Amino acid sequence: xxxxxxxxxxxxxxxxxxxxxxxxxxxxxxxxxxxxxxxxxxxxxxxxxxxxxxxxxxxxxxxxxxxxxxxxxxxxxxxxxxxxxxxxxxxxxxxxxxxxxxxxxxxxxxxxxxxxxxxxxxxxxxxxxxxxxxxxxxxxxxxxxxxxxxxxxxxxxxxxxxxxxxxxxxxxxxxxxxxxxxxxxxxxxxxxxxxxxxxxxxxxxxxxxxxxxxxxxxxxxxxxxxxxxxxxxxxxxxxxxxxxxxxxxxxxxxxxxxxxxxxxxxxxxxxxxxxxxxxxxxxxxxxxxxx
Amino acid sequence: xxxxxxxxxxxxxxxxxxxxxxxxxxxxxxxxxxxxxxxxxxxxxxxxxxxxxxxxxxxxxxxxxxxxxxxxxxxxxxxxxxxxxxxxxxxxxxxxxxxxxxxxxxxxxxxxxxxxxxxxxxxxxxxxxxxxxxxxxxxxxxxxxxxxxxxxxxxxxxxxxxxxxxxxxxxxxxxxxxxxxxxxxxxxxxxxxxxxxxxxxxxxxxxxxxxxxxxxxxxxxxxxxxxxxxxxxxxxxxxxxxxxxxxxxxxxxxxxxxxxxxxxxxxxxxxxxxxxxxxx
Numbered sequence: 001x002x003x004x005x006x007x008x009x010x011x012x013x014x015x016x017x018x019x020x021x022x023x024x025x026x027x028x029x030x031x032x033x034x035x036x037x038x039x040x041x042x043x044x045x046x047x048x049x050x051x052x053x054x055x056x057x058x059x060x061x062x063x064x065x066x067x068x069x070x071x072x073x074x075x076x077x078x079x080x081x082x083x084x085x086x087x088x089x090x091x092x093x094x095x096x097x098x099x100x101x102x103x104x105x106x107x108x109x110x111x112x113x114x115x116x117x118x119x120x121x122x123x124x125x126x127x128x129x130x131x132x133x134x135x136x137x138x139x140x141x142x143x144x145x146x147x148x149x150x151x152x153x154x155x156x157x158x159x160x161x162x163x164x165x166x167x168x169x170x171x172x173x174x175x176x177x178x179x180x181x182x183x184x185x186x187x188x189x190x191x192x193x194x195x196x197x198x199x200x201x202x203x204x205x206x207x208x209x210x211x212x213x214x215x216x217x218x219x220x221x222x223x224x225x226x227x228x229x230x231x232x233x234x235x236x237x238x239x240x241x242x243x244x245x246x247x248x249x250x251x252x253x254x255x256x257x258x259x260x261x262x263x264x265x266x267x268x269x270x271x272x273x274x275x276x277x278x279x280x281x282x283x284x285x286x287x288x289x290x291x
Numbered sequence: 292x293x294x295x296x297x298x299x300x301x302x303x304x305x306x307x308x309x310x311x312x313x314x315x316x317x318x319x320x321x322x323x324x325x326x327x328x329x330x331x332x333x334x335x336x337x338x339x340x341x342x343x344x345x346x347x348x349x350x351x352x353x354x355x356x357x358x359x360x361x362x363x364x365x366x367x368x369x370x371x372x373x374x375x376x377x378x379x380x381x382x383x384x385x386x387x388x389x390x391x392x393x394x395x396x397x398x399x400x401x402x403x404x405x406x407x408x409x410x411x412x413x414x415x416x417x418x419x420x421x422x423x424x425x426x427x428x429x430x431x432x433x434x435x436x437x438x439x440x441x442x443x444x445x446x447x448x449x450x451x452x453x454x455x456x457x458x459x460x461x462x463x464x465x466x467x468x469x470x471x472x473x474x475x476x477x478x479x480x481x482x483x484x485x486x487x488x489x490x491x492x493x494x495x496x497x498x499x500x501x502x503x504x505x506x507x508x509x510x511x512x513x514x515x516x517x518x519x520x521x522x523x524x525x526x527x528x529x530x531x532x533x534x535x536x537x538x539x540x541x542x543x544x545x546x547x548x549x550x551x552x553x554x555x556x557x558x559x560x561x562x563x564x565x566x567x568x569x570x571x
Contacts, residue, residue, distance in 0.1 A: 123503025226400025
């Protein structure tokens with residue numbers, strides 16, 4: 001058989017050789033990696049680095065002294081208080097909902113799952129607005145609350161409610177697919193052997209879901225501490241009283257106190273980084289990937 | 292033992308109490324407040340309602356919110372796909388780190404990403420200083436809003452496309468290649484059809500999140516009258532004037548958009564599952 005003669009034949013012949021293909025594939029590969037990483041770097045890594053660069057712009061002592069500010073301290077206390085109330089409640093809810101959804105078959109289950117996820121689809125501003133409409137001065141319960149001298153909006157309870165709404169689905173979303181995947185067999189065995197419901201949960205279910213639960217709680221906590229839009233609507237921005245850390249960041253930023261604003265932001269950023277580290281560790285532990 | 296409505300006898304206890312608690316908590320925290328918004332908006336005088344939601348300022352904000360969200364979601368569809376492809380198909384140093392950092396926008400507070408982006412893209416910022424001489428103004432323009440919305444929507448696309456890309460049958464690609472198909476043909480006829488439902492779901496998720504976004508946008512937007520005011524910001528303005536009815540009307544519009552988006556996402560997922568079953 002005669003060898004390739006025309007130019008096109010040679011090109012076609014060359015293109016089938018392994019070296020040619022892999023050279024082009026390598027080019028495409030490095031092009032794609034470069035493009036993706038540049039995109040990621042500009043959009044994610046740069047802002048994160050900027051937070052710390054700006055916070056430390058005037059050195060470590062300026063950084064640390066910005067935490068001596070009374071308003072900043074008050075905002076940290078408020079954020080910790082709100083998270084300490086919201087996260088346990090949403091954890092209990094998440095475990096209960098996940099148990100109900102993953103262990104039983106019932107009508108309307110998919111609607112229930114959609115409703116639990118609903119807060120994720122709602123704008124944070126709307127999430128705050130609904131509580132103002134309920135408990136604000138002109139709201140449904142506004143007059144009654146004022147007569148009884150109870151303040152919810154522009155006070156801690158409002159901040160807690162709005163934060164709870166926004167972080168409502170996180171623990172449940174983490175646990176439902178995990179528990180569905182694990183199945184009911186071990187729980188059924190325990191119950192059949194005479195174990196009680198609580199015993200079964202703590203000794204059989206909990207050890208198997210603890211890593212997923214841990215990540216759900218950590219993520220819920222990060223979102224609770226970082227929520228801005230919803231809390232900004234219900235808080236009323238009263239210094240030393242109803243300013244959470246994200247609101248304090250906004251206030252300092254608007255006063256051009258950059259070191260102060262970014263110092264508070266750096267704390268929340270560290271929290272976010274810690275959350276991601278725990279997520280990576282959890283995925284390594286369980287070999288299980290969300291969605 | 293009665294097990295009406297259950298497929299098989301279930302010995303696991305706690306159905307009644309967990310369902311009861313879940314429904315109660317859900318109603319108290321989510322459903323009751325949301326219905327308060329709907330009822331408040333429904334109680335509005337019709338002409339007043341239209342006046343609020345169709346005011347020139349509101350219309351300008353819809354145009355901005357939708358336009359910027361749409362562009363951001365499209366950008367994310369392209370780069371999110373590239374990122375997912377890179378993470379699924381290629382080995383490179385630092386791949387695990389990149390995979391972990393994708394979720395950053397989920398964990399980082401929106402106010403933090405807002406002020407950080409503004410700083411970077413300001414005229415003297417790390418990236419802004421190279422763009423400004425070319426006449427590209429990012430901070431305090433609709434372009435800046437788009438950048439912020441791209442940031443917060445990005446993980447939605449990557450995280451939905453990633454598992455779908457892992458589903459693509461490599462032996463099918465190899466077979467096609469052996470039969471003489473070019474890379475582009477394989478991409479168009481094998482990879483795109485498998486990934487399409489996930490890609491569209493990711494697009495819709497990113498878009499839905501972007502339309503309602505507030506924290507990361509308001510810093511970089513500059514909030515100029517009729518120019519860079521997003522719809523959620525107008526709700527805040529209404530509330531600051533104690534105009535609860537006006538705020539409820541705009542909130543109702545936003546909530547309706549959320550429901551339409553949720554419906555679209557659910558339909559896309561059903562469609563995706565059907566396609567997957569047909570192809571198997």
